[in-house]
Amino acid sequence: MKYVSRMALVTFSGAALAVTPVLGASASSGKVHQLGGCTSSGQFPICSFSSATAHDVANMHLHVSGSVGSGYKIEADWDQGCYNASRSWVDSGTFKAIPPYSRALPVMRGGNCSVSVTISPVSVSAPGGTIRAWATSRRLDGR
Numbered sequence: 001m002k003y004v005s006r007m008a009l010v011t012f013s014g015a016a017l018a019v020t021p022v023l024g025a026s027a028s029s030g031k032v033h034q035l036g037g038c039t040s041s042g043q044f045p046i047c048s049f050s051s052a053t054a055h056d057v058a059n060m061h062l063h064v065s066g067s068v069g070s071g072y073k074i075e076a077d078w079d080q081g082c083y084n085a086s087r088s089w090v091d092s093g094t095f096k097a098i099p100p101y102s103r104a105l106p107v108m109r110g111g112n113c114s115v116s117v118t119i120s121p122v123s124v125s126a127p128g129g130t131i132r133a134w135a136t137s138r139r140l141d142g143r
Contacts, residue, residue: 030140032137034136036051037134045066045129045130053114056143065100066132074098078093080116113137
């Protein structure tokens with residue numbers, strides 16, 4: 001993770017986020033919020049999305065489903081940015097697994113986070129199919 005102190009603006013994957021103060025938060029797990037997603041079909045399906053901003057974040061997850069052939073993995077490349085009143089950071093990574101799978105994304109607890117995701121088959125020799133990805137979050141304040 002790359003940390004930046006007292007930044008007024010964070011830019012990642014073409015999206016800009018304005019910094020706003022984050023007030024107190026409780027430890028409740030809260031309801032699940034859908035932040036965005038995509039679906040693609042074809043010989044070599046690829047889909048991308050940029051999520052809505054999750055506020056007062058307790059956790060975020062990336063979910064991948066679908067099939068591009070028995071035993072073939074789907075790769076999820078992600079870029080994420082989080083911020084609160086005093087700092088901001090960006091991070092990125094890759095998950096590769098046979099779907100369906102869900103993975104936790106790093107978050108700044110109590111901060112505001114967004115993620116951009118692109119998914120595709122790992123192998124160009126995969127026979128094709130349909131793939132889907134979506135991101136979810138829970139708020140600390142339970143809303």
